[in-house]
Amino acid sequence: MQEKDYILRLIKSCTQLAATIVTGKNVMESLVGKQKNSVSISESQMLSIMINKYIEEGEINKAENMLFQEIEKCKSASNLETALLFYENLSKWSEKRLKQCNFSKREIVEGIEDVKKLYE
Incomplete structure (x- = not known):
């Protein structure tokens, strides 16, 4: 059938x-x-989809750049949530895995601080 x-x-x-x-x-x-x-699909949903795609591909810097571009355009609650989830997800990765993607735990902390400054 x-x-x-x-x-x-x-x-x-x-x-x-x-x-x-x-x-x-x-x-x-x-x-x-x-x-x-x-x-x-809303812009914030599309942002989340694209960021997750870049994460899966190991393109963490590309995902972070896209995230900050969107936040600078629109400081919405959904973009803040996307940013926090992005860094929370990455914080679970080992330093070795982050290094393979040209990223680090230090950059996660710096990224969170930068997001915080944008929303102050």
Whole structure:
């Protein structure tokens, strides 16, 4: 049964793609236009998603830079929460793991202090 459903979804997707190519419309516009469902993500949610992505990739400095850019634009409670969760998460890492990502426990403390100054 699942295989049949999968094949039907695959056929539907291919048909939609072919129709989109023939009509010259953007694929996403066509699909979104047909589907009345929409997903809404706030800027703070997107920030959290991006920071977690960078953390998973070991790009801690990139995540921290993005965090501070957003805080400087908007000193919201949600950005403060994201910052505190970011540093709390990193504080659980070993110094060795942080070093592999070009970061340190000292930088965590400095980062928290910098966030604190921005919100004073």
